[in-house]
Amino acid sequence: MLNKLSRNEACWCGSGQKYKKCHAILDERIISYAAKGYEIPERSLLKNPKQIEGIRESSKLNIVLLDYIEDFVVEGVTTEELDRLIYNKTKELGGIPATLNYKGFQKSVCISINEVVCHGIPSSRVRLQNGDIVNIDISTLYRGYYSDSSRMFCIGGVSDEKRKLVEVAKECTELGIRQVKPWGFLGDVGQAVNDHAKKNGYSVVKEIGGHGIGEKFQEDPWVSYVSKRGTGMLLVPGLVFTVEPMINMGKANIVLDQKDGWTVYTADGKPSAQWEKTVLVTDTGCEVLTY
Numbered sequence: 001m002l003n004k005l006s007r008n009e010a011c012w013c014g015s016g017q018k019y020k021k022c023h024a025i026l027d028e029r030i031i032s033y034a035a036k037g038y039e040i041p042e043r044s045l046l047k048n049p050k051q052i053e054g055i056r057e058s059s060k061l062n063i064v065l066l067d068y069i070e071d072f073v074v075e076g077v078t079t080e081e082l083d084r085l086i087y088n089k090t091k092e093l094g095g096i097p098a099t100l101n102y103k104g105f106q107k108s109v110c111i112s113i114n115e116v117v118c119h120g121i122p123s124s125r126v127r128l129q130n131g132d133i134v135n136i137d138i139s140t141l142y143r144g145y146y147s148d149s150s151r152m153f154c155i156g157g158v159s160d161e162k163r164k165l166v167e168v169a170k171e172c173t174e175l176g177i178r179q180v181k182p183w184g185f186l187g188d189v190g191q192a193v194n195d196h197a198k199k200n201g202y203s204v205v206k207e208i209g210g211h212g213i214g215e216k217f218q219e220d221p222w223v224s225y226v227s228k229r230g231t232g233m234l235l236v237p238g239l240v241f242t243v244e245p246m247i248n249m250g251k252a253n254i255v256l257d258q259k260d261g262w263t264v265y266t267a268d269g270k271p272s273a274q275w276e277k278t279v280l281v282t283d284t285g286c287e288v289l290t291y
Helices: 024-035 049-072 079-092 160-178 186-199
Strands: 110-113 116-118 133-142 145-154 210-212 219-223 240-243 246-248 254-256 264-266 272-274 277-281 286-288
Touching: 049 079, 049 133, 049 145, 049 277, 079 110, 079 133, 116 133, 116 246, 116 272, 133 160, 133 272, 145 160, 145 272, 145 277, 160 186, 160 240, 160 246, 160 272, 160 277, 186 219, 219 240
Parallel strands: none
Antiparallel strands: 110 116, 110 133, 116 264, 133 145, 210 219, 210 240, 240 277, 246 272, 254 264, 277 286
16 A cells, blocks of 8 residues: 655655645545555656656667667678677667676677577577568666667568568557556556457467566566456556567467576477567556657
């Protein structure tokens, strides 16, 4: 339960306003949901205007980086070369690659090809080949704030089967984002994603989901894409998180590479696709911060 403040105290969010003019009405509504047994976000997860602006600025840099790398994602390039380009451009723009040295990850970007679901490690031994589908996941730290997004790329003559997977994965992300609105639930997002994936004959990875982001790279809430409508955390204005469902052509089962401890593959060896965007819950709907 949220700690109560007197109406004339300074608001807990750090805005400098009195509580009654800032979050009092919002808190009353949150408390009413909590009384009915719904999961509500901690106050620390709700971003104030200064934090939101910081995340927006970081997100602008993140978008620039994904736009920049697009011209280099071609047949024959090594994933190590792409990593180096991202590192250099991020530093040039005044940012820091958020994945670099994060929990031991030693690269500036995750590059996942075909049956690699996520967390693919760039390597000088891996070259993009004709027919590959590739996810490039860029995470950025800029002036104390994190941003995160990924896009899919098709290399050369990609099969119709793979191309459809890429397109449906993008549709799943967009449909999930449409469910992001104040006083909805995270489960609404997951239901929309899962329904669309299954309608097209695909499956959704269960073990890996989206996450909150802001002053930390990864924070609550954890976002499932196999959840049910009307369940999960209450969506409250100020909540920031990623929508990034991983859609498999075959079964949902995944395996972790035990040698590197990072790379996640589909268990059946069939392709997987993912798009990622960061969203902010607003008073009227949502704002897409990265795309």
